[in-house]
Amino acid sequence: MRASELLAPTLRETPAEAEIVSHQLLLRGGFIRKAAAGIYTYLPLGRRVLAKIEQIIREEMDRAGGQEVVLPIIQPAELWQESGRWEVYGEEMFRLQDRHRRQFCLGPTHEEIITALVRSEVTSYKQLPLLLYQIQNKYRDERRPRFGLLRGREFVMKDLYSFDLDQEGLNQSYQKMYQAYSNVFRRCGLDFRPVQADSGAIGGNYSHEFMALAAAGEALLVYCRECDYAANVEIAEARALPKAAAENPAPLKEVATPGQKTVTEICTFLQVTPDKLIKTLFYEADGQLIAALVRGDRELNEVKLQNHLNCRHLVLADPERVMKAAGAPVGFVGPVGLQGIPLYADLEIPYLVNGVAGANREGYHLVNVNPGRDFKTAAVVDIRQVEAGEPCPRCGAPLAQARGIEVGQVFQLGTKYSSVLGAKYTDARGQEHPIVMGCYGIGVSRTMAAIVEQCHDDQGIIWPLSVAPYQVVIIPASLKDDGQREVAEGLYRELAAAGVEVVYDDRDERAGLKFVEADLIGYPLRVTVGKRTVTSGTVDVKWRSRKEETPLPLEGLTAQIQTLLAREMEKYRLRG
Numbered sequence: 055m056r057a058s059e060l061l062a063p064t065l066r067e068t069p070a071e072a073e074i075v076s077h078q079l080l081l082r083g084g085f086i087r088k089a090a091a092g093i094y095t096y097l098p099l100g101r102r103v104l105a106k107i108e109q110i111i112r113e114e115m116d117r118a119g120g121q122e123v124v125l126p127i128i129q130p131a132e133l134w135q136e137s138g139r140w141e142v143y144g145e146e147m148f149r150l151q152d153r154h155r156r157q158f159c160l161g162p163t164h165e166e167i168i169t170a171l172v173r174s175e176v177t178s179y180k181q182l183p184l185l186l187y188q189i190q191n192k193y194r195d196e197r198r199p200r201f202g203l204l205r206g207r208e209f210v211m212k213d214l215y216s217f218d219l220d221q222e223g224l225n226q227s228y229q230k231m232y233q234a235y236s237n238v239f240r241r242c243g244l245d246f247r248p249v250q251a252d253s254g255a256i257g258g259n260y261s262h263e264f265m266a267l268a269a270a271g272e273a274l275l276v277y278c279r280e281c282d283y284a285a286n287v288e289i290a291e292a293r294a295l296p297k298a299a300a301e302n303p304a305p306l307k308e309v310a311t312p313g314q315k316t317v318t319e320i321c322t323f324l325q326v327t328p329d330k331l332i333k334t335l336f337y338e339a340d341g342q343l344i345a346a347l348v349r350g351d352r353e354l355n356e357v358k359l360q361n362h363l364n365c366r367h368l369v370l371a372d373p374e375r376v377m378k379a380a381g382a383p384v385g386f387v388g389p390v391g392l393q394g395i396p397l398y399a400d401l402e403i404p405y406l407v408n409g410v411a412g413a414n415r416e417g418y419h420l421v422n423v424n425p426g427r428d429f430k431t432a433a434v435v436d437i438r439q440v441e442a443g444e445p446c447p448r449c450g451a452p453l454a455q456a457r458g459i460e461v462g463q464v465f466q467l468g469t470k471y472s473s474v475l476g477a478k479y480t481d482a483r484g485q486e487h488p489i490v491m492g493c494y495g496i497g498v499s500r501t502m503a504a505i506v507e508q509c510h511d512d513q514g515i516i517w518p519l520s521v522a523p524y525q526v527v528i529i530p531a532s533l534k535d536d537g538q539r540e541v542a543e544g545l546y547r548e549l550a551a552a553g554v555e556v557v558y559d560d561r562d563e564r565a566g567l568k569f570v571e572a573d574l575i576g577y578p579l580r581v582t583v584g585k586r587t588v589t590s591g592t593v594d595v596k597w598r599s600r601k602e603e604t605p606l607p608l609e610g611l612t613a614q615i616q617t618l619l620a621r622e623m624e625k626y627r628l629r630g
């Protein structure tokens with residue numbers, strides 16, 4: 055490709071709306087443009103990167119036995135009503151009506167459509183297992199689309215669905231996908247980690263997320279350096295860390311704490327450490343008022359609480375409702391003497407001796423609160439956020455914390471959708487069973503952004519060779535020099551004929567500007583044709599990812615460059 059013909063409009067300034075590096079560099083490098091909030095156009099360079107990622111995914115899905123299909127983007131409401139998700143999805147779903155006033159949505163995901171397909175086409179155990187996938191746009195009407203390709207309203211996803219006879223078959227499909235995902239992200243050059251995850255709105259009972267480690271990531275994860283335990287903090291298992299009680303339970307006492315509401319205020323006022331405090335948080339779980347108790351130095355984890363309660367909606371209770379139920383405003387409420395409100399205590403709460411809690415009377419707290427003696431709980435459960443430094447639940451080594459971008463997720467769905475939608479098969483004895491399903495997603499456009507988050511420097515993007523829009527850029531130092539131009543043209547033609555993906559910067563611009571733009575766009579290998587090319591018959595070759603520049607002779611240059619590329623590409627090949 056000649057740069058003079060390539061539509062790659064670079065920007066010198068960082069657009070104000072771009073908060074994170076990948077968004078900034080993809081805009082500045084001329085890869086994407088915003089069409090509306092969370093909706094992007096892919097320019098030629100962006101499209102090429104996307105296509106490379108898609109191709110890697112396609113190869114790995116096919117290798118694992120997947121068959122590619124294309125499912126409709128526009129889906130009838132009836133199917134979603136059948137599965138019960140038309141209402142559940144709420145405002146995130148783009149809904150539309152046709153001219154006959156029939157309702158449709160733009161697919162946010164495809165479990166319904168694919169289960170309906172399999173229900174009508176698969177009837178016998180002989181047709182299973184089946185792995186079907188597609189690579190396609192998905193639509194979610196995010197309240198706050200942001201971070202460019204990381205949180206869009208229209209985005210490219212690969213979704214694969216597995217259909218098996220039984221749990222054993224599902225385990226095998228799941229393992230295959232887990233391996234295929236590891237292959238995909240390794241080939242894309244990502245530093246990633248599979249972590250145990252919450253299965254969220256899609257449902258099901260077993261799930262892993264593939265996290266690209268990056269400071270811009272929205273997910274928080276903990277992992278062990280000693281064993282392979284890693285989990286999203288949403289579900290990371292906490293351990294109770296009981297210390298031997300150094301004191302004996304003392305009699306319960308009410309003390310005046312006028313105006314002292316926050317953990318810090320109370321601790322300072324009463325001269326106690328936050329781990330002595332019992333934080334009492336009121337929630338409405340599908341409308342029912344409950345209270346959750348965690349130590350003052352801990353954070354409550356709402357995902358864990360919601361999973362434990364198995365409720366659909368969990369929101370912090372309205373302060374007025376708390377006031378009515380507890381007889382005191384938030385800040386002075388506590389577990390002692392609460393009537394008719396189930397108390398869910400974190401694992402550490404029972405170990406507290408002589409703790410502090412709100413007295414359920416404005417301006418007062420209780421000291422010497424002893425769980426078990428002074429109040430009874432509905433359950434003692436793991437509902438707090440795990441923090442860095444806590445022991446690994448497997449081996450006890452201290453956990454490390456990192457932020458991650460979720461680039462893939464694998465779920466075991468079981469029979470959740472097949473039961474509701476009636477996707478069944480008949481076994482050898484003529485008996486009917488629901489098909490056992492799994493679903494497996496990769497955010498394709500998100501992966502592109504995650505790669506940029508990991509692979510960049512102050513000058514621009516550093517694409518891994520496996521996903522670069524072009525592998526090589528040729529820059530002549532002076533186009534006006536006939537000798538230089540002839541060599542550059544000739545090299546360009548030879549490389550292109552040899553199948554190398556090459557851009558020849560033939561624009562009538564300063565060489566300095568061309569170098570800056572090549573670094574911004576992130577072509578992996580740069581070949582500079584300059585004065586020395588004409589005088590001593592060499593060009594200068596430089597990897598975008600390295601500092602040093604190496605002279606290479608013109609003699610056999612095309613073959614040399616091919617060898618360099620092949621060697622670099624080895625990094626992204628699968629081992630073993």
Ligand SMILES: [Zn+2]
Nearest residue numbers: 278281446449
């Ligand atoms: Zn461990």
